[in-house]
Amino acid sequence: MTTQDALKKQAAEKAVEYLESGMVVGLGSGSTATFAIHAIARLMKEGKLKDIVGIPSSTPTEEVARSLGIPLVGFEEQAVIDVTIDGADEVDPDLNLIKGGGGALLREKVVAQATKKNIIIVDESKISDKLGTIFALPVEVVPFATAAETRYLESLGAKVTVRQNQLGKAFKTDNHNRILDADFGPMDDAVKIGAALSQRAGVVEHGLFLGTTALVIVAGADGIREMKAAG
Numbered sequence: 001m002t003t004q005d006a007l008k009k010q011a012a013e014k015a016v017e018y019l020e021s022g023m024v025v026g027l028g029s030g031s032t033a034t035f036a037i038h039a040i041a042r043l044m045k046e047g048k049l050k051d052i053v054g055i056p057s058s059t060p061t062e063e064v065a066r067s068l069g070i071p072l073v074g075f076e077e078q079a080v081i082d083v084t085i086d087g088a089d090e091v092d093p094d095l096n097l098i099k100g101g102g103g104a105l106l107r108e109k110v111v112a113q114a115t116k117k118n119i120i121i122v123d124e125s126k127i128s129d130k131l132g133t134i135f136a137l138p139v140e141v142v143p144f145a146t147a148a149e150t151r152y153l154e155s156l157g158a159k160v161t162v163r164q165n166q167l168g169k170a171f172k173t174d175n176h177n178r179i180l181d182a183d184f185g186p187m188d189d190a191v192k193i194g195a196a197l198s199q200r201a202g203v204v205e206h207g208l209f210l211g212t213t214a215l216v217i218v219a220g221a222d223g224i225r226e227m228k229a230a231g
């Protein structure tokens, strides 16, 4: 296991301490969240976590959770999620996030918005002073609008890449949309960029998660630290 993976695992192990039997748990996407899913399955097996149900934020997460025997439900059965544990691509000092590196941002944001307490788990490489410093902003667009929204993002000052899959074809999300990776560099006003993107007909969702997070658990060389939202 690489050092970064070991740190991701440590953050995940800390996060599952916040879970209680009987909870509805939002299951995040990506490698760090997957460590949390394995930890949840282990606690269930040890009898330390009973009667939980999970709502997965992507098909890969659904597949992993199902393979580990975690009972899954949808929003038809559960309207409110008690705790969601998810990863992030970048975290700023106000616990605002860039997510979507794995292309799951739309379902992840739906899950986050239905959650009472969102817990984000990262290794220290994800921490920055200003969003956009580390990671380009993923923007999910309908295929029809790829060129139009590319030009719009460029008009806002971003360098835009249409995300490709491993076969060199356009990446498709679980919702059959495309991802534009918009490199704005460090963003002075992420709120303004998010608001502008939310107005665009061709933009399904963007990877700015602003004000959705209660707690960020960061694993680093000096151990685990927790960043709590003010108020």
Ligand SMILES: O=C(CO)[C@H](O)[C@H](O)COP(=O)(O)O
Binding pocket: 028, 029, 030, 031, 032, 033, 086, 087, 088, 089, 098, 099, 100, 101, 102, 103, 104, 105, 108
């Ligand atoms: O937002 C996400 C997927 O859309 C992931 O949570 C994010 O990309 C972090 O992934 P990882 O833990 O593998 O670095």
